[in-house]
Amino acid sequence: MTQQTxxxxxxxxxxxxxxxxxxGxxxxxxxxxxxxxRDGFTFDPIEVAPCPxxxxxxxxxxGAHRWSAYKSTGIxxxxxxxxxLEGNDPLLYAxxxxxxxxxxxxxxxxxxxxRAYSRDSSLSSADIGKAIGRSRQTVDSYLTDLRASNRMGLDIKIFRLNRLGIPQDRIAKRLGLDQKTIHNHLGEMPALAFLLNGDLSRGFSVSQVAExxxxxxxxxxxxxxxxxxxxxRFKELGWGFCTWDKWEFNDCDNRFGDDWPGRIPAQLIAHILRCFSKPDDLILDPMAGGGVTPDTCLAMGRRCWAxxxxxRPDTRPEIEPFTWDISSDQGLLWPVSAKGKPDLIIFDPPYFDKKAADYDxxxxxxLSRKAYLEFLEAFFVLLKQNVKKTTRMAFINADWRDFQNTPAIEEKYKGGILIDDYLDILKRTGWYxxxxxxxxxxxxxxxAGVVSAMQKKxxxxxISRYVIVLGQQGLE
Incomplete structure (x- = not known):
């Protein structure tokens, strides 16, 4: 690399x-x-590269902080x-x-x-680790899902979609192929599974076989x-089973789902599946995000439409693109025309206001508080119209209070969305x-710094969050 000052x-x-x-x-x-x-201190030169x-x-x-200081002082x-940089990655150099x-x-x-790996998948963990000051093993853990996704070929995609119970016509549409091609590929699936099952039977671990x-x-x-x-299944996956109505998981299981805003633990999804569904049941995840639900359904032997x-057709082919648009002339629409109806809905929507800047x-x-609640009401009505009478829903959400910089004694009801508000809407739309x-x-x-500041004020x-499990049978 060459330079001039x-x-x-x-x-x-x-x-x-x-x-x-x-x-930031x-x-x-x-x-x-x-x-x-202002006191006359001289800093080292900042480093820049020409904009391409x-x-x-x-x-x-x-020197981003020095540059910001120069601007604020009028220099x-x-x-x-x-x-x-002569072709070197500017992100890693920075x-x-x-x-x-x-x-x-x-x-x-x-x-x-x-980000660096997404731009150049040929980068090694050692190269990235050297740049960010982390070990190769740590970088490997950061990139596991990205590397797996990059290697997902056509046969693997078809196998995945078929395993999750997605009909052949939708698989063909999703992958841009004709249905006959999909049918022919599905005929080769037993041979693919045979190779992997052979390695598993010889004592190789799941992670080794996947790699x-x-x-x-x-x-x-x-x-x-x-x-x-x-x-x-729980035992093999290393998950203990919570017998009571408090499911507390401090960490996400990185084997399931992508690194995603608002990511929830696969253990939580697995508990919902175990308690409120049966093997081979069809699960609907209408806002699938990082794919924790379909990944967990694969491990738990459930079908899943997400x-x-x-x-993300290359990395998440099983999550079909769809926008729930309440503002259209027709109102909310159902995403597919299919005979199959879900046995269980797992609905973990983006929570009101939380991480809004991180989402699309x-x-x-x-949305505003009013629009958010109106959307949920219309959505619950749509679900009821398009599922079986026996379908259950697991609605995952949390209390929302604007507690930032406000002592607890000064908080007001106005503006918050509490679990009671969701329960009122659910009951009004026929979910009990x-x-x-x-x-x-x-x-x-x-x-620790945030906690200290909160304690002082x-x-x-x-940190409250609830799984509300509902059916369509009321008191009648």
Whole structure:
């Protein structure tokens, strides 16, 4: 890599989030730097690279906080090292410069590793680890699902969709093939399964077989656990079974589902399946997100139809693209025309306001309180019209209170959405609950600093979450 050092206008420098390894700017740190500048302190030059598509502009590689401080103090020109990266990944180079007094956090390291691998799948774990200051084994854990998804060939996709009970005509449409081709490929599925079952019978672990054949672990689990009852499946998967109505899981099982905003533990989905469905039942996940439900259904021997507004045909072919649009002239529509009707609905929608910035702009999380509740009411009516009378629903949601910076004693009812509000809507639309199961979110999502600040102000945070299980039979 070559470089030159010169004075350049501050206004010619941009912060390109595509190559910035941190989650954001620390404004407290910027304020300290600004004070240092006013006191005459001189910083090392910032590092930049020419923008590939914007002549005359430069992308920051190192010094985002210094650059922000220069802007806030009105400085017009700064000394900068202009790098020619000569084909090296600018994101990983920027990450190497972040291993200083303020290292990348665990979330930032994971995100950087995944972004770098998504841009260039030929990168090794060692190369990425060297850049972000993590071991090769740690990087492997960050990238497991991405690598598995990248290796998913046509036969594996067809096997996966068929295993989840998706009809051949929909498989053909999803993969852009004719139905005869799908039929021919399905004839080869027993041979594919035979190879993997052979390795499993010789004592290879599920993860080893998945790595060898390029399958995802949930697909291999679907073979390894075939014919077993739910109790034995739990035992093989290493999941204890919660007998009572409090299901508390602090960590997600990384074998199931993608790294996704609002990701829920596969153990939670598995408990719902075990308690409220039977093997080979059809499960509907209308907002499937990172795919935890279909992955868990594979391991638990259930069929699953999953939909989401994010279309990922290469990595998540089983999640069919669909947007639940209440604003259309026809109102909410059912996503498929099919004879099959679900035995159980697992509905884990994006929660009101939480992580709204992380979801697609069409997500219901960003709706107003009124619009969010109106959507749910219309959605519950639509479900009732398109499922069997015996169909149950497991609705997963949490209390929402605007507790930020507000002592508990000062909180008002107005603006919140509590479990009572959901229960009122469900009953009004003909859904009657049989169980309310506590499934709290981990308190670990609050950092020690946040907890300390909350304690000083008597702020009461929210980790409540509930699984409300409902049927359509009321008191009559």
């Amino acid at each position: 010169k004075q350049i206008p501050v206004s010619s420098i941009i912060l390109d989030e595509d190559i910035y390894p941190r989650k 700017i620390d404004h407290r740190r910027v304020g300290i730097f600004a004070e240092n500048i 598509d914007k002549p005359g502009l430069f992308r920051l590689l190192d 017009e020109e700064v000394k900068a090292i202009i790098k020619d 990450a190497t410069k972040a291993i200083g007094p303020k290292q990348l956090t665990e979330d930032e390291s994971r995100d950087t590793a995944r 060898k054949h390029g399958w995802t672990e949930p697909m291999v689990w679907s073979l390894a656990l075939e014919g077993k009852n739910d109790h034995d 939909f989401d507004l994010m279309d 702009k069409k997500s219901i999380s960003g 609950h049989t169980h309310i199961i506590q499934a709290p979110m981990s308190s670990q999502r609050f950092t 008597n702020i009461l945070g929210v």
